[in-house]
Amino acid sequence: MKAHVYVSLKKTVLDPQGETIRAALPGLGFQGVQAVRQGKHFELQLNSGVSPEQARAEVERIAREVLTNPVIEEFSYRLEE
Numbered sequence: 001m002k003a004h005v006y007v008s009l010k011k012t013v014l015d016p017q018g019e020t021i022r023a024a025l026p027g028l029g030f031q032g033v034q035a036v037r038q039g040k041h042f043e044l045q046l047n048s049g050v051s052p053e054q055a056r057a058e059v060e061r062i063a064r065e066v067l068t069n070p071v072i073e074e075f076s077y078r079l080e081e
Helices: 018-026 053-069
Strands: 002-009 040-044 073-080
Touching: 040 053, 040 073, 053 073
Parallel strands: none
Antiparallel strands: 002 040, 002 073
């Protein structure tokens, strides 16, 4: 089983890297983008034999305790067989 964890800044936190990308897009010929938020993607390969419930609990704990700064970041994830 594989877990995909997506970490991004909370909506209330300024994203200077995303704003820099958004500001550069018109100069590169892209006119249809109003906002950009950047983030991180992690792929976790889980041990075989882990139940979906165990996988969810473990991935949430890893994301909360290791992969994110809970003061400024939030996460989402999806599991894949």
